[in-house]
Amino acid sequence: MSRARSIWLVARRELFERGRSRGFIFSVLFTTTIIIGSFVVPVLIFGDEGPTTVGVVEPAPEQLESAIETTAGLLDQEMAVVKFPDRAAGDTALSDDKVAALVIVPADLSSPGELVFKETADPTVQGVVSSAIAGLRVNAALEAQGVDPQTFVAAQAPPTVQALEPPEAGSDTRFLIANIGAVLILVGVFSFGFTVLTGVVEEKQSRVMEVVLSTVLPRDLLMGKVLGIGILGLVQLAVFVVAAFIAASLTRELELPATTPGAAVQLVVWFILGYTLYSTALGVLGALASRMEEASNASTPVTIVAMLSYFVAIFSVISDPTGLVAVVATFIPFSAPMVVPMRAALGAITPIEIVVSAAITIVAIWVLFVVGGRVYAGAALQTAGRVKLRDAWRSAGQ
Amino acid sequence: MLEVIDLAKRYGNVVALDGATFTARPGRIVGFLGPNGAGKTTTMRCIFGLATPDSGEVRWKGQPIDRRTRLRFGYMPEQRGLYPRMRVGEQLGYFGQQHGLSGKEAAAATRRWLERLGLADREKSKLEELSHGNQQRIQLATALTHDPELLVLDEPFSGLDPLGTATMTEVVREQAARGVGVVFSSHQLDLVEDVCEDVVIIARGRIVAAGPIDELKAASGRRHLDIEVAGADGEWIGRLPDVQVLEHSGNRMRLLVDDQVPLDELLTAARSAGELRQFSYEPPRLSELFMEAVAEPVAAPPAQPAAEPAEVVR
Numbered sequence: 001m002s003r004a005r006s007i008w009l010v011a012r013r014e015l016f017e018r019g020r021s022r023g024f025i026f027s028v029l030f031t032t033t034i035i036i037g038s039f040v041v042p043v044l045i046f047g048d049e050g051p052t053t054v055g056v057v058e059p060a061p062e063q064l065e066s067a068i069e070t071t072a073g074l075l076d077q078e079m080a081v082v083k084f085p086d087r088a089a090g091d092t093a094l095s096d097d098k099v100a101a102l103v104i105v106p107a108d109l110s111s112p113g114e115l116v117f118k119e120t121a122d123p124t125v126q127g128v129v130s131s132a133i134a135g136l137r138v139n140a141a142l143e144a145q146g147v148d149p150q151t152f153v154a155a156q157a158p159p160t161v162q163a164l165e166p167p168e169a170g171s172d173t174r175f176l177i178a179n180i181g182a183v184l185i186l187v188g189v190f191s192f193g194f195t196v197l198t199g200v201v202e203e204k205q206s207r208v209m210e211v212v213l214s215t216v217l218p219r220d221l222l223m224g225k226v227l228g229i230g231i232l233g234l235v236q237l238a239v240f241v242v243a244a245f246i247a248a249s250l251t252r253e254l255e256l257p258a259t260t261p262g263a264a265v266q267l268v269v270w271f272i273l274g275y276t277l278y279s280t281a282l283g284v285l286g287a288l289a290s291r292m293e294e295a296s297n298a299s300t301p302v303t304i305v306a307m308l309s310y311f312v313a314i315f316s317v318i319s320d321p322t323g324l325v326a327v328v329a330t331f332i333p334f335s336a337p338m339v340v341p342m343r344a345a346l347g348a349i350t351p352i353e354i355v356v357s358a359a360i361t362i363v364a365i366w367v368l369f370v371v372g373g374r375v376y377a378g379a380a381l382q383t384a385g386r387v388k389l390r391d392a393w394r395s396a397g398q
Numbered sequence: 399m400l401e402v403i404d405l406a407k408r409y410g411n412v413v414a415l416d417g418a419t420f421t422a423r424p425g426r427i428v429g430f431l432g433p434n435g436a437g438k439t440t441t442m443r444c445i446f447g448l449a450t451p452d453s454g455e456v457r458w459k460g461q462p463i464d465r466r467t468r469l470r471f472g473y474m475p476e477q478r479g480l481y482p483r484m485r486v487g488e489q490l491g492y493f494g495q496q497h498g499l500s501g502k503e504a505a506a507a508t509r510r511w512l513e514r515l516g517l518a519d520r521e522k523s524k525l526e527e528l529s530h531g532n533q534q535r536i537q538l539a540t541a542l543t544h545d546p547e548l549l550v551l552d553e554p555f556s557g558l559d560p561l562g563t564a565t566m567t568e569v570v571r572e573q574a575a576r577g578v579g580v581v582f583s584s585h586q587l588d589l590v591e592d593v594c595e596d597v598v599i600i601a602r603g604r605i606v607a608a609g610p611i612d613e614l615k616a617a618s619g620r621r622h623l624d625i626e627v628a629g630a631d632g633e634w635i636g637r638l639p640d641v642q643v644l645e646h647s648g649n650r651m652r653l654l655v656d657d658q659v660p661l662d663e664l665l666t667a668a669r670s671a672g673e674l675r676q677f678s679y680e681p682p683r684l685s686e687l688f689m690e691a692v693a694e695p696v697a698a699p700p701a702q703p704a705a706e707p708a709e710v711v712r
Contacts, residue, residue, distance in 0.1 A: 001469060001498040009495050017484055207479025211540060214446040214473040215496045217465060381448055 006216050010224025011231065014199070019232055028236055032243045039247035051078035052125060055099035057090045058083055059107040067132040068103075074158075077124060094118050101125045105133055109140050175318075178345035181267045182313045182338045184237075185274045189306050192233035193279040194299070196225055200286030200376075201295045209380050218380060219373025226279050233275065266344045266354070273361050274337025278306060280365060284372035287379040288387045298386065309335035313342050321348030330357045333364035399423050400445070400548055400579055404454035406603075407440055414440040415451065416603030422579045422596075424547070427570060429590035430583040432600035433692055438583045439476055441600070442550050446473055458548070469498045472541030476552035476583075478534065480525050486536055487512065487521035490543055497544035507543040515539060515565065531562050538569065549573055551582035555589060567593055591684040601692040615681035618690070622680045623653040623664070630672035638667060649675070 018024050052072075056064055065081040072079035082099055084090040090102045100122060105113030115121075115129050142152055200222075203209045212221060281302050289295040312335055316325040321343045329335040330343065336357045343349035371393075378392035400422040407415040415437045422428045432438050443449035445456050446468060458467050480489055487508050494504030512518045515535045517528075525533060534557065541549060554566055570593060574580050584590050590597065591611060599607040607614060623641075626649050627634075635641060635651065640659060645652040655664075661679060668674050682690075 001466075001496075003465075006496060009492065013484075013492055017481070021483075203481075206482050207475075207477040208481050209479070210448060210475040210477055211473065211480065211493070211537075212496075213448055214471075214475075215469055215493070381443070 003217065003220055007220045007224040007227065010216060010221055011228035014225055014228025015232055018195070018229065019235075024232075028239060032239060035240055035243050036247040039244070039251050043251045051080040052122075053080050053082055053099045054125060054129065055082050055084055055090045055093055055102045057087050057102065057104045058085055060103070060105055061107055061109055061136055063136055064103070064105060064132065067136050068129060071132040071135065072128045075124075075128060077128060079125075079128060091116075101129065103129055103133075109133075109137050112137065175346070178318060178342040179314065181270070181341040181345060182310060184267070185271055185338050185341070186306065186310045188233060188237075188271055188275045189278040192229055192275055193282045193302075195229050195233075196279040197282040197286040197295055197299055198292065199225055199229065200283050201289050201292055204287070204290055204380065205292070213377070213380060217373070218377035219369055222280065222283050222372060222376055223369060225283060226276060229279065230272070230275055234272075237271075262344065266341045269358070270337045270341045273358065273365070277333060277337065277361060277365050277368065278302060280368045280372055284368070284375050287376045288389065288392060290382070290386065294386050305334045309338050313338040317342050318346070321346045327353075331360055333361045336361050399459065400581070401457040401460075402441060402445070402454075403457065405441060405444055405451045405456070406453045407437075407444065407449060407451045413603050415444070415454075417454070418600060418603060418605050419454075420598045420605050420608050422548070422581045424579045425574055425577045426596055427574045427580045427582070427594045429594035429597040430581050430600070431585075431587065431590065431597055431688055432583075436600045436692070437603045438600060439552055442473070442475075442552050442581075442583070445550060446471065469496075469544070470546055471548045471550060472497075472544070472546035474537055474541045474551040474554055476556075478537050480533070480537060480540065482526040483524050485521070486517070486523050486525055486528065489525060490536065490539055493540040494543035497546075499544055504543065507545075508539075511539040511543055530557070531559060534558060534562060535565070538566065542569070542573070545576075547578060549578050549580045549582075551580070553584060554582050555584055555586055563589070587683075587685040587688055597684065599688060599691045607687065607691040611684060614687055615684075618682055618687060619656050619658075620682050620686070620690075621655050621657050621659065622682060623655055623659075624650070624676060624678045624680070625653065625668055626650045626674070626676035627668050627671050628673040628675055634667060634671035638664065 054068060056068075060083070065083075068079055068081055082093070084093065084102075087104065090099075090104075093099050094102045094116065095118060097118070100117075102116040103113065104116070105111075112133055115126060117125075139149060139152065143149060203212065216224075282299055285298040285302060286295055289298040309329070312325060312329050316323070317329065317339050320326060326339060326343060326348075329339040330349070330353055340349065340354060340357050344354065375389060375392045378394065379387040382392075402418060402420050405415045405418045407413075418437060418441055420428075430438055430441070440449055444451050445463070447463070447465070456463050461467070484492070487505075490508040490511065491501070491504040494507050495501060499507060508521070509518070512521055515538075517532060517535060520528060520532065525536060528536065538551075538554065541551070549570075551570075554570075555563055558566060567589075570580055570582065594611065596610050597608070597614065598605060609617075622644075628649050630649070635643065635653070640655065641664075642654040643651060644654050665674075665677060668677060
């Protein structure tokens with residue numbers, strides 16, 4: 001039987017055993033609910049972002065409706081007008097929350113009229129309606145004086161708006177992707193990497209390790225575990241992302257920004273590289289522990305390196321993406337998965353740097369599998385206390 | 399044939415194996431005996447590549463053992479353990495496939511073995527839901543689903559009730575009849591005497607006795623003599639030379655003699671002492687051979703060359 005099949009069998013076991021465990025399904029459902037909820041709940045609480053409806057009691061000035069809508073448009077608001085035959089119908093609609101406010105203005109604009117709210121005045125509605133009525137009344141007064149309405153409209157034209165240092169198009173999106181990337185990779189390392197760690201300790205604790213290792217090579221067992229849990233992690237992430245997109249598009253909150261697709265691809269690639277690197281290291285350290293309580297101690301060095309890399313990425317790299325720290329961190333395997341996608345998202349890395357960095361990281365992963373496989377073999381069957389790295393290496397020696 | 403050749407292994411200052419050599423032939427059941435810490439588990443781990451010997455090697459059919467060869471072996475380690483939350487059927491299927499069976503073959507073998515061990519209705523149960531004895535049965539089945547050519551069982555009888563012991567014995571015999579080489583370690587020497595044809599006795603990392611039980615018994619210079627003489631107090635026996643009394647209760651006596659003892663003289667002496675009811679002359683039991691073989695040398699034999707460094711052994 002080929003080693004590839006052996007690795008796949010290990011991966012498939014991890015995938016199925018974990019994937020259908022109640023804990024896993026519950027946590028995926030729970031997180032998905034939270035994600036969907038974070039889009040839907042604000043809409044339910046703050047209402048649909050539809051236009052605010054204002055009631056107008058007839059008889060009213062002809063141009064009032066268009067005046068309110070236009071003024072609202074100028075102030076970046078959306079308002080619709082509903083007409084009522086008399087005041088009583090308007091009041092009923094107002095107390096039933098059918099309209100936000102009721103406007104009563106005489107058709108000849110002889111007075112500013114009334115603006116009625118149900119409880120308290122909404123300053124936005126008040127501002128829009130007041131300006132619309134004032135505009136109409138000024139228009140009427142000037143027309144009565146013989147002024148051409150066109151002159152008046154021209155006089156009301158706003159100034160042109162300019163910025164001295166306009167931000168580059170899509171820079172917000174880039175910044176967002178850079179940060180989301182670093183967080184995702186950190187979360188991936190901590191949740192899925194630690195699943196690998198605890199999985200290894202469980203196999204030692206339940207003493208199944210000896211039976212498994214009598215047929216599977218230690219390195220293959222480690223690889224299969226990392227692969228299986230990694231696939232499960234990617235599936236989980238995919239579910240979350242799809243849920244977020246669906247929820248966002250249903251609530252009309254999503255405007256897919258003009259992202260750089262390259263940055264998104266990099267994010268996925270570096271997520272995989274980062275997860276593989278860190279979870280392999282965690283798996284090896286897990287083999288050194290023989291009980292769950294020791295596992296978190298054993299994993300401390302990796303946790304520290306991951307946190308340091310994350311802080312380098314979010315503090316140093318994001319403020320100076322082409323500086324010395326950023327360049328050095330690009331070529332260190334443990335920081336590359338967080339630094340490279342961030343620099344790529346910020347458009348501050350050359351393709352050659354990316355390729356070299358990826359190559360260094362892949363080599364580092366391979367070295368970890370080889371070195372780790374041997375340490376794993378030396379430590380896996382020592383079930384009393386914590387095994388020293390050096391002893392594990394030696395006892396598996398040829 | 400499995401050949402263990404001159405295996406040596408140290409853990410720090412502790413010598414686990416010190417030149418262990420023996421063979422196990424197809425179709426034979428070998429009892430692998432030795433006191434705790436003698437090197438049994440380390441030897442078995444060397445066969446499965448779970449421990450790397452400092453020197454020496456293990457061969458199968460004349461070839462060094464690699465991963466592919468090992469897939470045709472079955473192993474039941476002393477430290478029992480399977481995946482506690484994995485279903486029994488899937489567990490057996492998984493290990494069957496890791497031994498090289500296809501998914502279908504593994505499923506068929508799983509059903510066959512679960513039926514054979516009376517656990518067909520537990521296929522969907524999680525392992526941890528099974529009783530201790532049934533978990534042991536599943537552990538045995540993981541070593542068997544792929545029809546191994548060599549079966550290595552570390553203390554397979556420990557913790558089994560009489561029913562479990564009977565099943566285990568039956569399975570081991572069945573496998574040997576199929577031509578499988580079986581090596582198992584045990585401290586239950588009477589059981590070993592009953593089940594095994596061959597034994598290998600290890601002490602302090604060295605093989606101190608090996609071969610068919612009958613031959614070992616025959617080669618031993620010791621014999622037992624059980625005598626029952628009614629109406630005699632046993633004083634007569636004190637008059638005989640070269641006889642050691644092992645037990646004496648009432649009319650019965652158990653004597654240790656060497657195999658050159660003049661039986662006729664003894665018989666005559668016994669008859670003249672009283673009414674002879676029993677007179678049986680037998681080789682020593684396996685447990686006695688074992689005690690003799692593993693006994694620590696009282697003093698270093700004088701023949702030992704002075705140049706050889708004193709070995710620190712436990």
